[in-house]
Amino acid sequence: MRIAIIGTGNLGSSIAKGLIGNKSYTSLYLSDKNTANVDAFNTLENVTVTNDNLLAVEQSDMIIFALQPKHINSVLESVTHLITDRHTVMSVAAGVEISRIEGIVGGDKHIIRVMPNTAISIGKSMTCLAANTVAQDRLVLAKDIFNQLGTTMVIPEEQIQAATVICASGIAFWMRLVRATTQGAIQLGFEAHEAHELALQTCYGAASLLKESGKHPEEEIDRVTTPSGCTIEGLNEMEHQGLSSSLIKGINASFEKINQLKKN
Numbered sequence: 001m002r003i004a005i006i007g008t009g010n011l012g013s014s015i016a017k018g019l020i021g022n023k024s025y026t027s028l029y030l031s032d033k034n035t036a037n038v039d040a041f042n043t044l045e046n047v048t049v050t051n052d053n054l055l056a057v058e059q060s061d062m063i064i065f066a067l068q069p070k071h072i073n074s075v076l077e078s079v080t081h082l083i084t085d086r087h088t089v090m091s092v093a094a095g096v097e098i099s100r101i102e103g104i105v106g107g108d109k110h111i112i113r114v115m116p117n118t119a120i121s122i123g124k125s126m127t128c129l130a131a132n133t134v135a136q137d138r139l140v141l142a143k144d145i146f147n148q149l150g151t152t153m154v155i156p157e158e159q160i161q162a163a164t165v166i167c168a169s170g171i172a173f174w175m176r177l178v179r180a181t182t183q184g185a186i187q188l189g190f191e192a193h194e195a196h197e198l199a200l201q202t203c204y205g206a207a208s209l210l211k212e213s214g215k216h217p218e219e220e221i222d223r224v225t226t227p228s229g230c231t232i233e234g235l236n237e238m239e240h241q242g243l244s245s246s247l248i249k250g251i252n253a254s255f256e257k258i259n260q261l262k263k264n
């Protein structure tokens with residue numbers, strides 16, 4: 001598969017790292033106004049780092065537009081004359097609907113919205129996909145590629161905004177929880193690096209346990225909370241202070257914001 005990434009900022013460079021780590025391409029074009037994030041990849045076989053978006057589109061079949069919503073229209077307009085039936089246009093831009101992309105490149109073109117998170121750089125992304133009518137048959141190929149970089153789920157386009165909040169923003173939410181746990185551990189006397197390791201491995205263990213056992217979180221929580229013990233004491237205080245409520249409210253605030261982006 002000949003892949004191009006246009007926009008090699010935070011997410012574009014993360015996707016590039018994941019693809020390179022996995023060699024999931026026959027050729028890879030990485031195009032940006034400023035290629036600093038990916039210049040080091042230019043020496044790799046079958047990887048071309050360039051400032052020329054047109055060249056990247058011409059030389060590729062699958063094009064991942066990893067641009068901020070404010071830039072995507074102008075970049076799509078500048079390459080639309082080169083987009084043909086062989087191309088699959090992929091966009092990761094939050095809040096940018098397929099209809100908006102169709103409005104620029106044409107409703108007869110293959111378009112897939114892809115919503116990964118930055119863990120794609122290490123092959124551990126949760127990536128949601130939604131395609132326009134013409135691109136339904138290309139979802140298999142898209143899944144093949146992104147499954148090599150984590151896990152995928154094909155969802156209706158109407159759910160992509162929610163998936164953005166839960167998975168793409170969500171990775172930041174989880175990291176903040178790790179950080180908060182670290183701060184608590186430092187207060188209890190651990191050195192910062194120790195506190196970080198304790199928080200991180202415990203978080204990793206919790207996610208792995210749920211994933212591998214398939215159990216409901218409360219079932220596993222019940223196994224930890226000794227009657228009259230310290231775990232239930234801590235959990236109840238966290239709930240009195242609004243832990244679950246705070247997370248749910250944050251997710252809803254994030255969702256309201258992404259729906260505003262959609263209207264811009």
Ligand SMILES: NC(=O)C1=CN([C@@H]2O[C@H](COP(=O)(O)OP(=O)(O)OC[C@H]3O[C@@H](n4cnc5c(N)ncnc54)[C@H](OP(=O)(O)O)[C@@H]3O)[C@@H](O)[C@H]2O)C=CC1
Nearest residue numbers: 007008009010011012032033066067068069092093094168
């Ligand atoms: N960051 C994340 O974790 C996630 C981001 N997204 C979405 O991905 C998109 C990209 O986000 P992110 O990577 O954080 O943003 P960045 O700003 O880090 O990356 C965008 C890149 O595109 C470049 N660019 C701008 N104009 C052009 C152009 N004409 N030609 C080529 N490159 C250009 C920018 O250059 P310059 O800086 O010079 O303008 C920048 O390097 C956004 O739409 C965001 O909603 C989705 C999921 C997760």
Ligand SMILES: O=C(O)[C@@H]1CCC=N1
Nearest residue numbers: 094164165168169170
């Ligand atoms: O914060 C944002 O708007 C983008 C989309 C999800 C992650 N980053």
